[in-house]
Amino acid sequence: MVAYAYDNCPFYRSRWKEAGVRAEDINTLDDFRRKIPTFTKDDLRRESSGFDITGGITSCPPGDLRSYAMTSGTTGINTFIGLGSGFLETFLEQVAFREYWIAGLRPGMKAFMVPAGWHFFGIAQNMVLTRMGVTCVSSWGTLFHRYIPGIINAIKTHRPDYFLGLPWVVAELIKQSAEAGLEPKKLFEGVKYMSVAGEFVTAGFRKKIVDETGVLDVFESGGSVDGLWGGTDCFAHQGHHIWMDQIFSEVVGLDGKGEVGSGERGRIVTTNLRLGGPLYIRFLGEDLVKKTRETCECGRTHERVELYDRLVNSFKVGGKMLTSHDVAAVIEEACGYTVFVIVNPDAATDRLRVRIDKEKGGPNRESVAAELDRLSRRRLGVGMEIEWVDLSRIPFVNRKFVQVTRDDGR
């Protein structure tokens, strides 16, 4: 990989030359970790141009390029990856089929999914359905609030036995179908499994979905197109299975330096082990993770990565690094799954300011707020000051609810 990248990928040749590294200097894993510099999404964006919108990390000859995909762009401007002619086939066989088999998808099923060919994950899903012989049921448009009634109609009319989508969409389907007088269990009657992606799924949220829809299980796909890493969890729900024949992963400190121990939180660094598409070599991601090499309850021996959140959603309070994932776990204990946003956490001293969907407060919002403050102090070492708000005051950007907002003067 290193030799190929040096000879064929302008991005790496230029960076490694600058760092005084040649391909022949890398002979051991230790050489790889110590000498190959990491890079970030911003480094890649700076190299993106009309000549090569991928920034110079595509590992296939230009004439072999067949399609592009974009990232979600939730942390800013989208980046692009280039896909060569055989890359998708290899990815399907060595990654995607494994994923969806774990997540209960089978040939002959009918799956609800809105095709999203702009995103790599969407492309992979489209092709899995084609190759697996799964009928796709789709609503019109895209996964956005105003299309929820259409999704309800599609599920009600065509009765899929599998659902692929985003966590907040599932929450909205439950809410809006109930508001329309259709019990969520009736809406999802016949749906055996769900596979969701895009946001972390807490234990409380999974329980809510299973209890209220009647599905057998909800699988979570986690990862990032940036770095092209990821995987699904299995029935044990103890982290995402990352295929070690596809990805070499490291977990480093929050400043991007020094490897952290197994079971400790840090930032993920990924290296792809296949050619023909984007080739990330020591890409320093923006995801906060924890990795384990212990065999999973399901019997699989590949490593597992638990995803906490994006780095941008983490903050230090009282000397402790916390994420919105930690705050979600506390809120769920008192209110069940709900949408919330943490406001200016870096300025917090004794209490975090948190805006929560007011519908979750019930008739005794004051006592719920007091309970949250108490729970938060006990679990996180910092209290919570709750502001009950209308859902419209919780920012929604690029199809995801924003969970941490800064510089909010209101």
Add this chain to the structure above:
Amino acid sequence: MTESEDSPALIVQTEQWEEGDSPYLSLTSRDLSNLADVMADLLASVGVKAKDRVLIYDFNTSISTLAMSRVFTPGLSEGVCERLECIAICTDGLSELAARSAYTFGLWQPEVLLIRSELASPFLAKLQGRSLQEADPNLRTVVAIHNDVVAWPRQIGLGPGRFEKRILCRVDPALFMCLVKPCGGIYYPRGRYRVDLDPESGTRLRVAPAFSPGRGTLVSNLEATAGGKDCGCGEGHEFVTEAPGF
């Protein structure tokens, strides 16, 4: 794992599902392949060729987008991109994503832009005061996508430029797609559809997909007259409609 060409691969809701007579299209792999043939023919007729970059600012669920590539569409093994060897990026069809689409347009400099007609204005607004041609000197062809069930666009507002301009009119329940030239001349792949004027109204196009006979015949909203009219472009047209305002 094998796929049958005759069982539904994709069941997709149409755009006006609430009011429409055919709220869903059930599409076999064969239907999808035929749609790809139609779309390839339409785009080739405006000069789209191998290595061309095609930016699509429309929903993936639009039949014109579904036809474009196997990576966009469950059940499609070869789309337009695979047939013509062009390459496409679809940025989705939300007006809220105009900035992202404009950014991609400016960076990638595609030869071809397929854009929902109502998105032309928000898209142009994000080009920082530049025209389409100024933002992308490579641009050769712009196709504005129009859904037959909405009113005919009198003015799309693409602005000035050297690029070829067309409207692609979609009549979803009949899987019909045609191009309308600036002169009003209608182009569709002959042999793929049976097309005539509705005898009752005398002015609306009646269409049926020859490749999917079970769908029957549909009277569209596309107002047209029989050919022979001098449209001024020098080509003979079987049917002519109101010249669109680009």
